[in-house]
Amino acid sequence: MRKLAVIAVAAAIIVAIVWFLNTSYLVTPPAGAAKVLAHRGIHQVYSLDGVGNDTCTAQRIEPPSHAYLENTIGSMRAALDSGAEVIELDVHLTPDRQFAVFHDWTLDCRTNGAGVTEKTPMSKLKTLDIGYGYTADGGKTFPFRGQGEGQMPTLREVFTALPHGRFLINFKSERREEGATLAVMLRIHPEWRKLIFGVYGGRTPTQEALRLVGGLRGYDRQSTMACLGRYAAYGWTGMVPDACRDTLIVVPANYAPFLWGWPSRFAARMRAAGSEIILLGPHRGGEFTSGIDSADELALVPENFSGYVWTNRAETIGPLLNKRLAASNDQK
Template identity: 80%
Template sequence: MKKVAAIALVVLAVVWLLNTSLLATPPTGAPKILAHRGIHQVYSPDGVEKDTCTADRIEPPRHSYIENTIASMRAAFDSGADVVELDVHLTPDRQFAVFHDWTLDCRTNGTGVTEQTPMTELKTLDIGYGYTPDGGKTFPFRGQGAGQMPTLTEVFNALPHGRFLINFKSERREEGATLAVLLRFHPEWRKQVFGVYGGSAPTQETLRLIPGLKGYDRQSTVACLGRYAAYGWTGIVPDACSDTLIIVPSNYAPFLWGWPHRFAARMRAVGSEIILLGPYGGGDFTSGIDRAEDLAMVPEDFAGYVWTNRAETIGPLLGKRLAASSD
């Protein structure tokens, strides 16, 4: 028994030495803000399901911005965001409409399926029509969103120095092929695409057609983190974690081998970027670092991307934390 115990202690010591961040040099760089939907009207995630209308459950507005508009994206960059996440649908007239919902009924004064509606018609809608913080008593954004649904082309032209994480809302492979063609004809826009994610078919098609572009879907995320959990303690990084975007829910992060610094160094060595989310509770991967107290989940010397739904709050707070640490 003593021999077995001694061997076990040696194994544990080796695992600790291979994975402790106490003996690892943090990767260089500072944390970067990834603004989900730009700056937008937020809502409680409690009870939200895939088809829940979230426009009719927003919190009392703190600002006038509507998600996925050029104004909201510009405001996010002004608040310190390095990347803005946006949602796209390929319309029948071959435009990428930048809009979150699968249907128009929740947020707009229109009806029908977004991807089945021509962009010419989408441009006539009021995308602020359905927002209400008080169960329909008031609609503070009606009229303010008229004609404000942009195309992806308009976003690229309006914000030439911005970088964007593009979320495919469908499983149509042609969306990925169309984005690849768009960037082939406009190579100046390629540097604006930080990455792609969402529907597996369009995501994987885009990655196949655009060498060097990073992206992820649910399957690739599970493959990376699942395999890393199985044998990452050895220092071996699974191929599924190479040259990609790795989303890490903050409540799972402490259980990753080598978190934070050794894990970050391993991922950087294989060409990948880390996106730190808020706590994952079984729904979509959109929970963010959204409150001042949430910044405790961002490790000191973290050099990846911080996903937030409140760039206007977290951007300045993170900037102050960085300034304080450098004094």
């Protein structure tokens, strides 16, 4: 019995130490308010249920409530106007050495063109109607046909049109030259460096861009798993893995409560390590992770969270976050 009592006391002491090292009650949250990261700007949304890599999502949009199309300058400007701090956009390096801002690997789903996006010259991409394939009723009507002609921008055009924006660039390929070409762009136009919040996507171009552009932050699937996996293993000690330093850390909202020190102590550790947190919607399996897209899902964002909230509905979440912040300030 005495041996069991000693074991129980030792276990209680260990639990108390772990609690003390990781409780958020004993740490001041990092300063600042939650910030909106608008996925593809403001765009036509769709259900992720049953979506695969080859699903044409333009053919399953919800009935439109606005006229914006993803990855266009208009959609990005609208997102910024709604309070977004960062815009996520997708790029493909074309044969004429331009970064086309467009999500899909091929043109067949959304446009009146065909073929692989990165193999199509920008001069050709500029002639396409990027709203051609959208339908909310199984093909009975196509509400955006004719409205997207010439609307696929280059990354240069985005930077020029929105000089006060900040952008998270998604490399859609595994081509090292994408990262190298971005670095060359920034050497020629150093004033654009401040516009880039970070890079992510294909591991090879992402790591090349991080290698060539000083101070740039970014992530890929492997680096994210390395960070969160190692933190799960020994983050309770307060040690931050090297993989979590000076980077962007994406955290699915339904996994977040299992992180040592979530929310405030975890955030303080990452801030001290030079990293920013991007809070995603709940991970539901497969390759897709949703955004924080509704008032109900906003409850997944801690009150004192000062990182970035990934959303597909910046026009909804931006005002809701502002309203929540105002209510919090009124209570102080």
